Amino acid sequence: MNATDIKTVEDYQKLVEKLNQYSHDYYVLDQETVTDKEYDVLYQQLLKIEASHPDWVRPDSPSKRVGGEVLSGFEKVTHEIPMLSLSNAFNLEELQAFDDRNQKAVGHPVTYVCELKIDGLSISLRYENGVFVQGATRGNGTVGEDITANLRTVKSIPLRLKTDFTGEVRGECYMPKSSFEQLNDKREAEGQAVFANPRNAAAGSLRQLNTKVTASRNLTVFLYQLLREEPVTSQEEALESLKQLGFRVNPDRTVTQSMAAIWTFIEHMTEKRHHLPYEIDGIVLKVNDVADQQKIGFTVKGPKWAIAYKFPADIKETVVREVRWTVGRTGVVTPTAIMAPVHLAGTIVQRASLHNVDLIVAKDIRIGDTVVVHKAGDIIPEVTHVVLEKRPKDSQPLEIPKTCPACHEPLTHLKEEVALRCMNPNCPAQLVEGLSHFVSRNAMNMTGIGPRLITQLYQAGYVKSLTDLYRLDEEKLVSLPGIKEKSAKKVLDALKDSRKRPLNAVLFGLGIRHVGAKAARLIAEHFGTMDAITHATMEEVEQIDGVGTIIAESLTTFFSLPESIEMVKEFEKIGLTLTLKKEAVDTSRSNVFRNKTIVLTGKLANYTRPELKQLLTDLGADVTGSVSKKTDIVIAGEDAGSKLEKAEQLNVSIWDEKQLEARLKDLNHE
Ligand code: IVH
Numbered sequence: 001m002n003a004t005d006i007k008t009v010e011d012y013q014k015l016v017e018k019l020n021q022y023s024h025d026y027y028v029l030d031q032e033t034v035t036d037k038e039y040d041v042l043y044q045q046l047l048k049i050e051a052s053h054p055d056w057v058r059p060d061s062p063s064k065r066v067g068g069e070v071l072s073g074f075e076k077v078t079h080e081i082p083m084l085s086l087s088n089a090f091n092l093e094e095l096q097a098f099d100d101r102n103q104k105a106v107g108h109p110v111t112y113v114c115e116l117k118i119d120g121l122s123i124s125l126r127y128e129n130g131v132f133v134q135g136a137t138r139g140n141g142t143v144g145e146d147i148t149a150n151l152r153t154v155k156s157i158p159l160r161l162k163t164d165f166t167g168e169v170r171g172e173c174y175m176p177k178s179s180f181e182q183l184n185d186k187r188e189a190e191g192q193a194v195f196a197n198p199r200n201a202a203a204g205s206l207r208q209l210n211t212k213v214t215a216s217r218n219l220t221v222f223l224y225q226l227l228r229e230e231p232v233t234s235q236e237e238a239l240e241s242l243k244q245l246g247f248r249v250n251p252d253r254t255v256t257q258s259m260a261a262i263w264t265f266i267e268h269m270t271e272k273r274h275h276l277p278y279e280i281d282g283i284v285l286k287v288n289d290v291a292d293q294q295k296i297g298f299t300v301k302g303p304k305w306a307i308a309y310k311f312p313a314d315i316k317e318t319v320v321r322e323v324r325w326t327v328g329r330t331g332v333v334t335p336t337a338i339m340a341p342v343h344l345a346g347t348i349v350q351r352a353s354l355h356n357v358d359l360i361v362a363k364d365i366r367i368g369d370t371v372v373v374h375k376a377g378d379i380i381p382e383v384t385h386v387v388l389e390k391r392p393k394d395s396q397p398l399e400i401p402k403t404c405p406a407c408h409e410p411l412t413h414l415k416e417e418v419a420l421r422c423m424n425p426n427c428p429a430q431l432v433e434g435l436s437h438f439v440s441r442n443a444m445n446m447t448g449i450g451p452r453l454i455t456q457l458y459q460a461g462y463v464k465s466l467t468d469l470y471r472l473d474e475e476k477l478v479s480l481p482g483i484k485e486k487s488a489k490k491v492l493d494a495l496k497d498s499r500k501r502p503l504n505a506v507l508f509g510l511g512i513r514h515v516g517a518k519a520a521r522l523i524a525e526h527f528g529t530m531d532a533i534t535h536a537t538m539e540e541v542e543q544i545d546g547v548g549t550i551i552a553e554s555l556t557t558f559f560s561l562p563e564s565i566e567m568v569k570e571f572e573k574i575g576l577t578l579t580l581k582k583e584a585v586d587t588s589r590s591n592v593f594r595n596k597t598i599v600l601t602g603k604l605a606n607y608t609r610p611e612l613k614q615l616l617t618d619l620g621a622d623v624t625g626s627v628s629k630k631t632d633i634v635i636a637g638e639d640a641g642s643k644l645e646k647a648e649q650l651n652v653s654i655w656d657e658k659q660l661e662a663r664l665k666d667l668n669h670e
Helices: 009-027 036-052 092-106 177-189 198-206 211-215 235-245 259-275 290-296 357-363 428-439 451-459 467-471 474-478 485-500 503-509 517-527 530-535 538-542 549-559 562-574 609-618 642-650 657-669
Strands: 076-078 087-089 112-118 121-128 131-137 143-145 167-174 220-227 253-256 280-287 306-310 316-327 332-344 347-353 370-376 380-386 411-413 420-422 597-601 622-624 633-636 653-655
Touching: 009 036, 087 092, 092 259, 092 280, 092 290, 092 306, 112 167, 112 220, 112 235, 112 259, 112 306, 121 198, 167 198, 177 198, 177 332, 198 211, 220 235, 253 259, 259 280, 280 290, 316 428, 332 370, 347 370, 347 380, 357 380, 428 451, 428 467, 428 503, 467 562, 474 485, 503 517, 503 530, 517 530, 517 609, 530 549, 530 562, 538 549, 549 562, 597 609, 597 642, 609 622, 633 642, 642 653, 653 657
Parallel strands: 087 306, 597 622, 597 633, 633 653
Antiparallel strands: 076 143, 112 253, 112 280, 121 131, 121 167, 131 143, 167 220, 280 306, 316 332, 316 370, 332 347, 332 420, 370 380, 411 420
16 A cells, blocks of 8 residues: 555544554564564555544544653543452472462462463553543552553553453553663663663552653553453453453463462462563462352452462672773763672672762662672662661772763763763763764664774774764774784775765764654655754754753764864764765756746645655755745645745646656656
């Protein structure tokens, strides 16, 4: 289906359903049935069609998931059926006692469903006639908060089900370990406080008043409870029905009457949990049969027919041998504890980031201290606290550096940040980090050039800036220890190939604060050329969907520096790609658009303004903002206003979108 095929509301409906199916395959079933690129093409068509037919937009359109609503607060939601909690068990004996009580209550052996205890936040989702109408937090169990707008951005939560189900489902919303890691890496590089674990990160992400932030956090869900008018007869049936309805249900479970089998499952998961992509903190045992559950009953706190076995906390003691301070690309200075190696949650740990000065001061971590370590998100080693009883008598509080460990310039502790920062733009550590970023995969993708070679090149005095990289030759390279002719050639090839990297990769490679790979792509697509980007105003950058004030400010500040402009000029001389590659359009040939002054107005169905502007500019037209006597053509879409009126007054040629497309088609046939 291409854009021009979407003519009717039915075509639009089909497109929404198709995209939702792809999304369901990916986010619920973990199956990729379409490539990112194919999805993106269809999604862009959807946006276009929605822009020109706002009355068609369905509440379950994928465009409704991007967030953007800014909430003033969260309304209260009363849970008709309270969201209870579970009592805990910490060993086999306690589980056996639980089973004994249940058998006594029902008078026969009991079957249990053992599920993973996902370490996230409980959520409740209400559907009416198959449509997602409300999402809430647990709160105090009776009253929670309405987080519907935030949960809408969670892609594994269906906005519309395949059946007209009315009822409530409950489960856990969580942040996968990898997303947690990435988020914290980003926050640390930006000098922001890191989240202690994925659970806190998920909680912080769900309670965002700006739902765009929630949308960017990659949250997901597992559902495990089904509340509907006609009750289910067992927990197994509930899980199966949830799956049939289109919800994401955790596949790891066991159904058995045997405590020995349950313990085997627990032991198996105790090991496997370190390899799962999300955090679990235990196993929940639930009586399967609902009739049995009713016989066993509830306490005020929760059901007596379910219990949570909690894994013992994976913690170890070790000794801090040294604290190292390192400078990142943006000048943030981060302390790392170097410790005596210990075995922890599946790996040997000997270093842990101490994140920032505030944290060291709060925890009062000193060299020689015995500390307790655990793994945040089951992956990132972290010092939880100092064992004060074991502190050596002569220990001294850790000295916080006043000068940069790399360039020895004074460090700054900005008020709004938790980080210490080296403000020297010529700091060697920052330069080396910046160079390493420039050559990395998502930037200039120079295979064969890594942080080690960058450090060597810097120390040899060959490379001090991004443009110096392109001044390397074989002679310089082979003069470095360990670099032979063959690897020198590889480096030179990588440098040559990097000239073909697209504009967005070059922009990302500059390492401008807050301008990540995605923002770089959006900015490059919007402006089309590096020249336009360097001249863009904050307002223009801010207008781009998905780019906020912080990014806009950082980008424009960067390009307000003469040295940045100088570097771009050098890039041009070197031959880097500084324009977005479009399908080759032969501008040398005469065409109806060449040398014409054109004004665009109103909503166009098949083009975004910047897209059409770029296309016409490529054809040699001058696309301007206001209608005057000099204007040759006004292209008017739907709801065109004053510009159209003015064009009529001045007798300027007015084309509608159909006429425009006809001329464009003619060009292709010429
Ligand atoms: S069943 C009546 N099943 O653990 C409560 N809970 O204290 C029914 N949790 O608040 C909860 N995974 O947030 C259940 N597979 C699972 C779970 C699970 C995580 C959380 C849930 C609940 C807490 C128990």
